Amino acid sequence: MASQEHLIAAEKPWSGIVRKGQTITIIDSEGQQAVDTLFYKAGDFAERYSGQDTLRLQGSAYVGIGTKIISNEGNVMLTVTADSCGRHDTSAGACSCESNTVRFGHDTKYLHACRDNFLLEVTKHGMSKRDIVPNINFFMNVPIDPSGQMTIVDGLSAPGDHVALVAEMDVLCVISNCPQINNPCNGFNPTPIRVVIAD
Template sequence: MAVFNRVESERRAETAIYDEVIGAGDGWMHELKPGQVLRIVDLKGNQAADTLFFDADQPEDRYSAVRTIAEQTNIYLSTGSVLRAESGKPLLTIVADTCGRHDTLGGACSAQSNTVRYAHETLPMHNCRDTFMLQMAKYDGKYTKRDLAPNINFFMNVPVTPEGGLTFEDGVSAPGRYVEMRSECKTTALISNCPQLNNPCNAYNPTPIRVLIWED
């Protein structure tokens, strides 16, 4: 099931209409117009960008890992993958990818999962679920914690064992690698730039990512 479909983009950063660096552990939420292209850049390498997408006009129709995996018959994402909503509607299409594989199964860290995976002492630590909810709260009730769903972990390497289990391994990304997606409808992107300090995949050192948007 490995996918390493690395395809570079011809888009240049200086022509982007939007360019922002998201600090380690910070969040970002932004609406994309149909046809706009979003690039997420792994600035230092092996940083996990936990990401969700919503139909901006119908937020209850959010990204569905099940629909996406079933349609493409692969658990990993790369160039050509269509990210689908729960209705089956295409939300975005990956049009370029220099990493080559992204996780759909590992989910976002939370206070509860940190205590199970690591130790009870990690309970108060910053986590992606809290970052998601903090960003959604800025939309005055349009999004709530009920809208959270299994997310994409861009740049994260989570192989599936022969027994069906998950392992969190060293990343397959590197400094400057990116994934680029074209929005197929009016879409809301929600990112938690993972603050995880307990997973060795990022050398216990969360780092910034960069987001750019182009008019296609």
């Protein structure tokens, strides 16, 4: 039975604690919505998600069922236990006002971005922009071609697709429900998501 359920509006941030043994399920309500996500060890935010260590340990370029989410201390933070989408990126990073300007032109600099959302949430927990590290992009489709080039393309997730992770330690989860409208990671139309934390 669900112990918590959160609706995260389009373009908005959220954060919450997931206790060891609990499962956090992220649900893409309407499909093709990137969900930028960070994890920190609850009680010691200096230990946090490491994309490099996670990919190295898995020997895979993507996060999927069975992936162990690894911290910068080499510890398992969470394990992916269910995945109805099959494609989650952890290399392309989070959008920012600066990257929007470089990629899409100076007229996009004012647009809201994931780094803004992350900053809003981590400051609630006593952290700063220095604590924002490379993140997981759940439901974001970033194919890597044989030359090593990466491109953000249309997401594969359908309405109701979900990814579930069981916490192997108490973690703080920080989410930016991505507001990007200049590339297809959100189908050019950011939409709400749901987060369920169950015992």
